[in-house]
Amino acid sequence: MVALARTSAGRLLAVLGAFDHQHSALCLTDISRRAGLTLTTAHRLVGALTAWGALERDASGLYHIGLRLWEVAALAPRALALRQVALPYLEDLYEATHENVQLAVEDGGEVVYVEWLSGRSAVGVRIRVGGRWPLHATGVGLVLLAHSSAGSQEAYCAGPLAAFTPYTVTDPALLRRVLADVRRTGTAVSDRQVTDDAVSVAAPVRGPDGTVTAAVSVVVPHADGRVPALVPAVRLAGRGISRALGWRPRGNGAGTPSHR
Amino acid sequence: MVALARTSAGRLLAVLGAFDHQHSALCLTDISRRAGLTLTTAHRLVGALTAWGALERDASGLYHIGLRLWEVAALAPRALALRQVALPYLEDLYEATHENVQLAVEDGGEVVYVEWLSGRSAVGVRIRVGGRWPLHATGVGLVLLAHSSAGSQEAYCAGPLAAFTPYTVTDPALLRRVLADVRRTGTAVSDRQVTDDAVSVAAPVRGPDGTVTAAVSVVVPHADGRVPALVPAVRLAGRGISRALGWRPRGNGAGTPSHR
Numbered sequence: 001m002v003a004l005a006r007t008s009a010g011r012l013l014a015v016l017g018a019f020d021h022q023h024s025a026l027c028l029t030d031i032s033r034r035a036g037l038t039l040t041t042a043h044r045l046v047g048a049l050t051a052w053g054a055l056e057r058d059a060s061g062l063y064h065i066g067l068r069l070w071e072v073a074a075l076a077p078r079a080l081a082l083r084q085v086a087l088p089y090l091e092d093l094y095e096a097t098h099e100n101v102q103l104a105v106e107d108g109g110e111v112v113y114v115e116w117l118s119g120r121s122a123v124g125v126r127i128r129v130g131g132r133w134p135l136h137a138t139g140v141g142l143v144l145l146a147h148s149s150a151g152s153q154e155a156y157c158a159g160p161l162a163a164f165t166p167y168t169v170t171d172p173a174l175l176r177r178v179l180a181d182v183r184r185t186g187t188a189v190s191d192r193q194v195t196d197d198a199v200s201v202a203a204p205v206r207g208p209d210g211t212v213t214a215a216v217s218v219v220v221p222h223a224d225g226r227v228p229a230l231v232p233a234v235r236l237a238g239r240g241i242s243r244a245l246g247w248r249p250r251g252n253g254a255g256t257p258s259h260r
Numbered sequence: 261m262v263a264l265a266r267t268s269a270g271r272l273l274a275v276l277g278a279f280d281h282q283h284s285a286l287c288l289t290d291i292s293r294r295a296g297l298t299l300t301t302a303h304r305l306v307g308a309l310t311a312w313g314a315l316e317r318d319a320s321g322l323y324h325i326g327l328r329l330w331e332v333a334a335l336a337p338r339a340l341a342l343r344q345v346a347l348p349y350l351e352d353l354y355e356a357t358h359e360n361v362q363l364a365v366e367d368g369g370e371v372v373y374v375e376w377l378s379g380r381s382a383v384g385v386r387i388r389v390g391g392r393w394p395l396h397a398t399g400v401g402l403v404l405l406a407h408s409s410a411g412s413q414e415a416y417c418a419g420p421l422a423a424f425t426p427y428t429v430t431d432p433a434l435l436r437r438v439l440a441d442v443r444r445t446g447t448a449v450s451d452r453q454v455t456d457d458a459v460s461v462a463a464p465v466r467g468p469d470g471t472v473t474a475a476v477s478v479v480v481p482h483a484d485g486r487v488p489a490l491v492p493a494v495r496l497a498g499r500g501i502s503r504a505l506g507w508r509p510r511g512n513g514a515g516t517p518s519h520r
């Protein structure tokens with residue numbers, strides 16, 4: 001973080017980067033410390049950001065991310081634009097299953113959840129919209145990883161694979177077989193990989209050129225036994241979002257369903 | 261925009277500010293022009309923003325707002341945090357009415373929509389999440405304006421009131437009466453004020469201290485005649501979100517419903 005702070009642009013971005021889910025309201029001192037800046041510099045940059053609306057100050061003097069930054073960020077095609085297209089399908093999947101429904105993209109070797117609709121079951125809700133998780137430990141992550149380049153997959157399997165539960169797959173050879181299964185079956189089932197009471201069923205979302213640009217999933221209690229019943233629904237949601245994004249299955253002829 | 265660009269922080273923010281709903285994908289030349297910067301400066305700042313993830317470049321060379329900026333912006337309490345709390349109530353209101361449902365806050369004398377669930381009717385969808393609209397021409401805006409300070413209301417009524425349809429209220433005296441009605445009845449009905457085929461029914465959302473921090477509304481076709489049936493539902497949604505934010509009605513005694 002300190003290296004980033006050496007250009008003026010880097011210093012301003014370091015102030016924004018000081019905020020995260022565990023630190024969403026910060027005093028000036030914490031901002032300067034987390035951003036690796038002197039108090040004077042932090043004060044000047046916080047002032048500029050507050051004047052513009054990227055930060056807001058509350059009654060107790062703490063700074064939060066401001067509404068205007070959110071408005072600009074709402075233009076990010078890989079987050080809100082994708083979400084706007086996908087939301088009706090996510091809502092339908094939620095209505096059909098009454099379980100947690102998620103939409104995620106890949107960024108820098110991690111899963112980023114761009115939407116999370118909460119169901120009524122009691123599975124662990126550690127994940128939140130905007131949160132990042134490793135690819136190997138989540139259903140959406142397995143889908144995204146399985147459809148990334150061969151080089152990306154190799155590099156990921158070769159790297160350290162963190163364990164979150166006693167069941168998390170941390171063996172590279174096993175992970176490679178799991179990824180091959182995901183491509184073959186069209187679905188990922190991630191069983192108790194990130195919390196020890198939940199199973200995630202995930203399917204790909206494709207863009208107009210056919211590449212996998214996102215993944216959709218449902219998370220249910222492990223003890224539920226509903227996984228087989230959920231697979232077709234999640235795949236259908238993935239295809240629906242894909243069509244809404246402009247994807248069309250490769251046809252064998254007019255009216256013939258394609259095997260994709 | 262040019263005045264803002266005279267400090268280094270201002271210049272970086274001007275690059276972000278160059279993006280809006282009509283200009284969500286920009287080439288470097290357009291960024292430099294819209295931000296009021298030289299091509300060299302724009303190139304340097306765009307590079308810094310892209311390296312950090314606030315901007316992303318697509319296959320055709322255009323820059324978009326990047327996923328990482330959205331993740332940071334997701335921390336904004338007045339946008340995503342509010343939305344996360346409100347979403348179940350908005351979804352229930354959508355399920356109950358099958359019409360467009362919105363959640364909005366006030367910022368700088370304008371309405372900012374932080375959520376918009378689309379219904380199946382054909383009313384004009386000019387409004388989008390993250391978009392800004394004037395307070396007097398929308399149901400949510402009337403609710404927010406009616407509960408702002410007396411000084412803010414007077415300043416707003418004294419300023420120019422833009423017309424969007426032949427029905428838009430542009431007479432300050434009439435607007436003051438409308439605002440008084442909103443406070444008295446607890447609901448705003450905005451009839452064909454922003455598009456000439458839609459009516460909006462809006463109700464307040466209160467924070468723990470009782471102040472109106474947001475507004476929720478339903479937009480239906482004007483010709484529908486459903487407005488009276490929607491008023492209780494929208495008010496209920498507003499109260500539900502308020503309770504979820506920690507608001508409690510002022511009680512007259514244990515178990516006695518308050519008249520609020």
